[in-house]
Amino acid sequence: MTVGCFVGFVVDIDKAALAFLSLSVAMFFLIAIKNFKFSTKTKVGLIYGHLILLFFPFVLFTTDFACGAMCMSCQNNTIALVSYSLPTALVLGTIAGFAVIPAFYTFSSRRHTRNKEIMAFVRKYSSLLNIRMPKIYIVDKAKPIAFSFKSFRSAIFVSVGMLDILSKKEIQAVLLHELTHIKQKSSVLKFSSFLMNVLSPLSLLARFHHDTSREENDADEFAIRVQRTSKYVNSAKRKISKVQG
Ligand SMILES: [Zn+2]
Missing domain, CATH: 3.30.2010.10 (Metalloproteases ("zincins"), catalytic domain)
Structure with missing residues (x-):
């Protein structure tokens, strides 16, 4: 294995746009939770959404980095990267949700x-x-x-x-x-x-x-x-x- 392919790691426009979009929607969810009167159930859903979208850009870039380091073809391949990153972001967001939701219930009562x-x-x-x-x-x-x-x-x-x-x-x-x-x-x-x-x-x-x-x-x-x-x-x-x- 060479590190030749690893050098090709770039933040291209696709990934940057995806990361930006993901973080923007995450922030929008957060603002919505804080400012709108939703049912508790909806708010819990939005918290999960927020967490998943918050993790997604980090997972995306880490996956891209890993693909590059292992000289795999998923590097800089946005569709492949998303299909690898999404399940990981879902899992991380859900785990974080388990930790955050009880605090949310306490907070909202x-x-x-x-x-x-x-x-x-x-x-x-x-x-x-x-x-x-x-x-x-x-x-x-x-x-x-x-x-x-x-x-x-x-x-x-x-x-x-x-x-x-x-x-x-x-x-x-x-x-x-x-x-x-x-x-x-x-x-x-x-x-x-x-x-x-x-x-x-x-x-x-x-x-x-x-x-x-x-x-x-x-x-x-x-x-x-x-x-x-x-x-x-x-x-x-x-x-x-x-x-x-
Ligand atoms: Zn104390």
Whole structure:
């Protein structure tokens, strides 16, 4: 095998146009999901479409590259490339969908809290931390979960299950913990999370990422400092882990 054919790798107009078209439609789907009132089912379909079209150009160019590297005739043959790339993009998009869709359901079941006490508490400590007050959402889930999400405007999500099992002081500990995360993210991830949000609902996954243990410690530390005791941070953790088994 020679590498002679490999040198012939070019981004020709066919591939470039296909890639551009694919990404454009992917972005259109994303804008549609964000801005139009579709049924949840339609939105899920659009998320799959978005992901598949997002993967397609990358698979296309990788396949072309591989064909060239292996001196196969599919190199620069647009029809052959598409027929090889499409199934791969479908598989990748579907796999990514499995990861993204649950996050989407959580996200779409959110509603604003009307709890004035929580709002006032978050407002007070947002200004103390010198961050813009995040939106507070209640997620309709029995599982006790809380997370923060930094986007154009940051938000804290707390599940109904969490509010059910925690006392007022414990909920405040959780809120202080999440506020610290928003503070951390606003300084470190400002640009990257903005980019991710613009590019893909894959960014929904970002909030499920485990924060580093140092960030976790700092978040707990802040709650402990404000409350002047580790009692509520610890009892909240105990209750959550007990329910989660
Ligand atoms: Zn945390």
